[in-house]
Amino acid sequence: MSDSSLRVVWVYPDLLSTYGDQGNVLVVERRARQRGLSVERVDVRSDQPVPTSGDIYLVGGGEDRPQRLAAERLRRDGGLSRAASNGAIIFSVCAGYQILGHEFVNDLGAREPGLGLLDVTTVRGEGARCVGDVLADIDPHLGLPQLTGFENHQGVTHLGPTARPFARTVFGNGNGTGDGTEGAYNDTVFGTYMHGPVMARNPQIADLMLKLALDVNALPPTDDRWYEALRAERIAAASQPA
Ligand code: GLN
Numbered sequence: 001m002s003d004s005s006l007r008v009v010w011v012y013p014d015l016l017s018t019y020g021d022q023g024n025v026l027v028v029e030r031r032a033r034q035r036g037l038s039v040e041r042v043d044v045r046s047d048q049p050v051p052t053s054g055d056i057y058l059v060g061g062g063e064d065r066p067q068r069l070a071a072e073r074l075r076r077d078g079g080l081s082r083a084a085s086n087g088a089i090i091f092s093v094c095a096g097y098q099i100l101g102h103e104f105v106n107d108l109g110a111r112e113p114g115l116g117l118l119d120v121t122t123v124r125g126e127g128a129r130c131v132g133d134v135l136a137d138i139d140p141h142l143g144l145p146q147l148t149g150f151e152n153h154q155g156v157t158h159l160g161p162t163a164r165p166f167a168r169t170v171f172g173n174g175n176g177t178g179d180g181t182e183g184a185y186n187d188t189v190f191g192t193y194m195h196g197p198v199m200a201r202n203p204q205i206a207d208l209m210l211k212l213a214l215d216v217n218a219l220p221p222t223d224d225r226w227y228e229a230l231r232a233e234r235i236a237a238a239s240q241p242a
Contacts, residue, residue: 021060023197149194
């Protein structure tokens with residue numbers, strides 16, 4: 001942790017915030033403050049350099065053109081990649097997830113290089129866009145309960161050998177490969193197709209990012225009755241797809 005504050009960096013709110021994923025920043029901040037941690041939130045627009053001294057980086061979803069611009073600027077800037085090599089924790093959603101991989105198909109139909117921070121490659125799905133509720137069993141190694149989110153993507157993401165699936169879908173498409181995988185992660189970099197914002201639905205994900213950033217096994221408990229009621233409601237909804 002840098003100085004005495006946890007630095008939470010929200011990458012490119014001007015390009016990657018179409019789907020409400022900025023809520024993840026609010027949840028990480030709140031969960032940290034509830035544990036008595038002081039938090040410095042840094043919003044980095046796409047015309048600014050990404051600082052390399054952050055503890056947790058959050059990257060959201062976006063439409064196809066902003067996604068291409070974001071990938072171009074992140075490659076040119078290099079800050080997020082340097083932060084990753086310094087061991088920073090990165091949590092990304094949908095377009096952000098695709099950008100962190102090796103490549104994706106951009107709005108012009110061309111293969112766009114990503115940052116290669118996750119061993120995944122995204123192609124354009126030939127079938128219908130994946131839209132709807134997701135119910136997923138998270139990789140047991142991560143110690144998280146069954147989670148829910150909302151997906152909305154055309155891309156289909158294939159995992160390479162060094163990426164582990166973040167979750168297995170009970171309902172929904174996830175990576176869209178038909179193998180039941182959802183998202184991907186390695187030791188410090190996470191990607192998911194779940195919007196929601198996913199951390200508002202499942203604050204356990206925010207807690208996991210905090211534990212990894214602080215290098216601790218547990219955090220002081222919080223009163224999560226409201227979140228649990230929301231989670232139960234969304235699990236019931238996802239279990240009865242329209
Ligand atoms: N443009 C990407 C896709 O459709 C990502 C969409 C999103 O972030 N929801 O696959």
